Amino acid sequence: MTTNEMSDKKIAIIGGGIAGASIALCLSEIGLQVDLFEKGTSLVNGPPICHLHAGGNLYREIPDKQCITLLKESIEALRLYPDSVDYRPTVIAIPQQDAGQPLDLLPRLTLLQNEYQKLIEHDVNNQVLGEPGDYYRLFELEELQALALLDEKKVPETAEQWMIPFAKHVDLSLLKFPVVLVQEFGWNVFRLGATAALSLEKNELCQIHLNNKVTKIDQDKQQKWSITSEENGVTSTHEFDYLINAAGFKTGEIDDLAGFYRQRLVEFKAAYVTQWQGTEGLWPEVIFHGVRGTPEGMAQFTPYADNLVQLHGMTDEITLFENGLVANAENSSQPKLAPELLRKIDVGWLNQEITTRGQRAIAHLSRYIPAFKEATVTGKPLFGAQQIPGEDANLRAAGVSFENNNYARCEIVKASSVLTCADALMEKLFEIGFVDKSAIGARLFPITHSISDQAITERSELYTQQRGYPIALAYRNIKQS
Structure with a gap:
């Protein structure tokens, strides 16, 4: 499939949090047309993110399998958003x-250390947490x-x-x-949002609709989605080939508008x-x-x-x-x-x-x-609210779920799960002929990685001021050497 053929397909993403913004980034970077609807004034303005969770060691109660997943996902997220x-x-x-x-922690730490070694052996670029x-x-x-x-x-x-x-x-x-x-x-949630926003603004294939509240969702017999949103009292309607619900803790509201049911916390x-x-x-x-x-x-x-x-x-x-x-x-x-x-x-x-x-x-x-x-x-x-799919309040590693009507939900609990979610979406989009198989698992983000540290800092400063936080939250203590 050529880039032109891929870009003929229009994808709607509802929700501009870490999930929606990152999915928009991934899909637009591989050549898909993406419209991102966010009811707020800026991107990635949700629950507090402060920790990469490269192994899930904060959570004694979760199983080792989730910890291994969090390690892998954190490394991927760090490579996408290093600044x-x-x-x-x-x-x-x-x-x-x-x-x-304390020694009860050792088996898990040793397991994660070995998994980190395996990830580096698979790809040397995964060595982002030191030796x-x-x-x-x-x-x-x-x-x-x-x-x-x-x-x-x-x-x-x-x-x-x-x-x-x-x-x-x-x-x-x-x-x-x-x-x-x-x-x-x-x-850093402010630098994360700044990186995503600057990247999407630079990509002609992504249209960001801020201050847009989605009010109506319909689907025709050809499985085309019609999305109506409101901005400052003015409504507009757009048509799309695929709909991704990334509305964070309001994911259920979008499910209700689209006519789907999903159990969640x-x-x-x-x-x-x-x-x-x-x-x-x-x-x-x-x-x-x-x-x-x-x-x-x-x-x-x-x-x-x-x-x-x-x-x-x-x-x-x-x-x-x-x-x-x-x-x-x-x-x-x-x-x-x-x-x-x-x-x-x-x-x-x-x-x-x-x-x-x-x-x-x-x-x-x-x-x-x-x-x-x-x-x-x-x-x-x-502060903020987060969704947890299903009934397990201890769930920390979650990804994406699908309906049969060109509809997906990005249901991450931890921000580092965004690329796992993106890969699953690309698998589905490949199955229905929207993307080439080579797009699955691609880790090339030329637009994102072209954004300078200074630009990210300046946008982060703006976000802290707009949201009423100390400007020092826009900065990092330590940069990568």
Whole structure:
């Protein structure tokens, strides 16, 4: 199939989050005409993304198979969006009161290390997490006590140097040993959105329709889709050969408009933006494991530029919410979030809510990092709702589902799953004669990789300001050397 033949087919994507924007990027780069409909004012403006999940080590409860999938998908996503990644490791620590044991993590870490080696042997370009032998490193109490005596480094270069601030400022008496340093990197949602938007704007085959709310969906006997959307009170209708539902937590609403049913969950979460002047060097990300939904839920410390720290506390009083996880009813594909949660999404947070939950997050982390009690809440949370297909709230690796009517749903839970979703879509589009087989699994993104780091930074700055966040969230602590 020639490029001209491919570009005769018109694809509609509803939803400009990480899934919709990335699918639009992939399909337009191989020569398909794509129209992307997004009801918001910019792309990739959804649930908080802060972590690449290169192995899923934050989640003890998920099976090894999902962890292997997340490792592979994270490497692919990093290769697609290298300028959106913060190249700093993550520390996994087990508190004394937790029932888990540090050495319980070892079989999974070893498995992931071996899988990473295999991926590099398959394609040397997959070596984006450092040397396979350095995928993880264990630190015993005695070594951390010695590191605590050293000066922190402005730009750490070794595993030991990354651990110095952890060793100096964490109350080590509260932890079990060893602790783990693993090559799970940070992921910046603002830089991610900027990269996708700049790439799509540069591609003549993609038309971006911002501020467009889809209000009606019809299909004729030839399986052509008719999509009606509204922008500033003005409606317009377009016809397409294929429809991709990538509407995030509103995926069920699009299913309802299209006449399909799908069982799913929706979960509302929030992370809190704080500022802390407490140390001299760059920190790794730090995870203190805990049981989700209890007062001892996982605590997550995610450092950004200019002393900003994003916090998760997996308790009902911080990141999780009462009635924040809901399933759909039999008469609709869309789960119904509580009105107070929808108000946060559609209108905004009350100042008191921001202060109260943000201070709880600071208190949750300062149990382990005592000096962190001096941190302050800085602006509104990073928040949103995510869909989870099916009934398993612990599902982390998910992709795409299909109907027989030239209709697909991109149902990712973690942002790194976007290329797996794209590959499955291309397989389906090949089956129905829309693309050439050579397009499946292609990892060539000449337009995307032509975008400069400076352009990404400038657009990221714009997004942080438009969305009301500190401009420092547009920057990375560490660039790839």
